[in-house]
Amino acid sequence: xxxxxxxxxxxxxxxxxxxxxxxxxxxxxxxxxxxxxxxxxxxxxxxxxxxxxxxxxxxxxxxxxxxxxxxxxxxxxxxxxxxxxxxxxxxxxxxxxxxxxxxxxxxxxxxxxxxxxxxxxxxxxxxxxxxxxxxxxxxxxxxxxxxxxxxxxxxxxxxx
Amino acid sequence: xxxxxxxxxxxxxxxxxxxxxxxxxxxxxxxxxxxxxxxxxxxxxxxxxxxxxxxxxxxxxxxxxxxxxxxxxxxxxxxxxxxxxxxxxxxxxxxxxxxxxxxxxxxxxxxxxxxxxxxxxxxxxxxxxxxxxxxxxxxxxxxxxxxxxxxxxxxxxxxxxxxxxxxxxxxxxxxxxxxxx
Numbered sequence: 001x002x003x004x005x006x007x008x009x010x011x012x013x014x015x016x017x018x019x020x021x022x023x024x025x026x027x028x029x030x031x032x033x034x035x036x037x038x039x040x041x042x043x044x045x046x047x048x049x050x051x052x053x054x055x056x057x058x059x060x061x062x063x064x065x066x067x068x069x070x071x072x073x074x075x076x077x078x079x080x081x082x083x084x085x086x087x088x089x090x091x092x093x094x095x096x097x098x099x100x101x102x103x104x105x106x107x108x109x110x111x112x113x114x115x116x117x118x119x120x121x122x123x124x125x126x127x128x129x130x131x132x133x134x135x136x137x138x139x140x141x142x143x144x145x146x147x148x149x150x151x152x153x154x155x156x157x158x159x160x
Numbered sequence: 161x162x163x164x165x166x167x168x169x170x171x172x173x174x175x176x177x178x179x180x181x182x183x184x185x186x187x188x189x190x191x192x193x194x195x196x197x198x199x200x201x202x203x204x205x206x207x208x209x210x211x212x213x214x215x216x217x218x219x220x221x222x223x224x225x226x227x228x229x230x231x232x233x234x235x236x237x238x239x240x241x242x243x244x245x246x247x248x249x250x251x252x253x254x255x256x257x258x259x260x261x262x263x264x265x266x267x268x269x270x271x272x273x274x275x276x277x278x279x280x281x282x283x284x285x286x287x288x289x290x291x292x293x294x295x296x297x298x299x300x301x302x303x304x305x306x307x308x309x310x311x312x313x314x315x316x317x318x319x320x321x322x323x324x325x326x327x328x329x330x331x332x333x334x335x336x337x338x339x340x341x
Contacts, residue, residue, distance in 0.1 A: 003187075007180045014183075018175040033193045035178075039186035040195075045255045062255055065263050068335055069254045071194060102169045105161070115338040118260070124170035136339050137259030151163065158161050 001046045010039055013059050016125070020060075022106055023117050024067035034067060041066045053134065057127070061135045064118040108157040116150050123147055189252070198251055202244045213237045220292070229295050236288025243281040250274060264336035268329065275325035282321060286314040 001009075010017070017038050021031040042062050049058045109120050115136075122132045129147070133140045161169075185191045213234065216222055222230050250270060257263035294307050 003184070006187075007183050010183050011178075011180050014178055015173045015175055019170070036186045036191070036193060039183060040189070040192050041254055043187040044253060048255075048258070061260065065255050065260055068260075069264075069267060069332065071251075098169070098172060099174065101161075102172055102174065105166055105169050113338060115335050118339075121170075124167050126167060135259060137257075137261030137263075138340055142341070154166075 001049070006043065006046055009055055009059075010042065013056055016056060016059050017063050019121060019125075020063040020067050023109060023121060024114070034070065037070050038063045038066045053131070056125075057131055057135060060122060060125075060127070064121070064135070068114055068118070104158070108154055111157050112150060112153060116146070116153075119143070119146055120150055120154065123150075195248075195252065198248055202248050206241050206244055209237045209241050216292075225292065225295050229291055232284075233288040233292040236285040239281055240285045243277060246277075247274070261336065261339050264332065264339065268332055268336060271325070271329050271332065275322070275329060278325060279318060279322055282318055286311075286318070290314070 017035055018031075020038070021034045025031045025034050042059065045062055049055070109117055109124075112120060119132060119136065122135060127135075129140045129143045132147075133143045136143065189195055216233070217230075222233075254267065255263055256266035256270065290307065290311060294303075297303055
């Protein structure tokens with residue numbers, strides 16, 4: 001793929017990358033670094049994308065792979081980033097409520113194990129079991145079992 | 161919170177948009193935060209090894225030592241430079257398969273191979289340094305204690321390298337296993 005369409009593809013799908021960064025890194029700085037790392041890895045591997053699956057599926061696969069594999073900074077050196085807990089766009093009460101609920105959801109998903117977070121993210125973005133199985137490299141049956149277990153765990157975390 | 165509500169919340173786009181120019185910069189190796197740090201560190205190490213490689217013969221009386229000792233010392237330095245470069249190349253490519261399980265499986269294979277290369281590379285370098293600098297020395301108690309101390313320090317360093325690799329491989333192995341089952 002040429003550079004221009006690639007950049008457009010990333011620009012159109014930056015929400016996916018941002019969500020993965022929010023799930024796998026705690027501070028703004030770490031998220032920014034991971035975002036950059038994901039874009040770099042996408043650019044490195046874009047030639048392996050043959051268009052057999054949706055571009056968003058490819059982006060999810062590379063983003064999750066990068067988030068799980070890349071080096072992290074020493075957690076003991078991590079500073080508490082209170083501003084990360086604050087909504088970025090919360091001028092209206094409705095916005096504030098929406099942001100608070102989104103934060104609560106992300107916080108709940110972050111309590112899952114790292115591989116389960118990936119499956120939950122894919123489920124929340126409405127990917128089919130077949131697509132999730134394709135990304136993770138496992139069977140649809142296995143995914144169905146995992147999803148049922150993850151849903152139970154999320155319900156417990158959110159105390160539904 | 162029901163699943164449908166979670167899905168709706170997940171899809172809310174509250175990201176601060178990043179411009180195409182910014183994204184373009186992110187594709188460049190030089191603006192990559194982690195690679196830039198690794199590159200700087202490797203470059204410094206490589207410069208140091210290369211300076212030693214070209215200067216050791218005169219500075220540390222290489223001519224007074226047997227060819228085999230010189231060879232082990234030079235081989236230790238050269239392979240350390242080569243290993244550094246290979247490590248940098250490996251850090252550039254994290255994606256090693258068409259799905260997460262395959263990618264993790266291949267990446268872990270690469271890491272396990274790299275762990276042994278890292279340990280052997282450091283051991284050869286340390287052996288070369290100890291042999292080179294201790295050759296021909298009159299062995300007095302002080303010197304023996306000194307060499308034993310340096311060897312112990314090198315041994316501890318090897319152990320720490322090995323432990324840090326094992327920790328990373330174990331963690332990624334756990335993730336790979338969890339993805340599959």
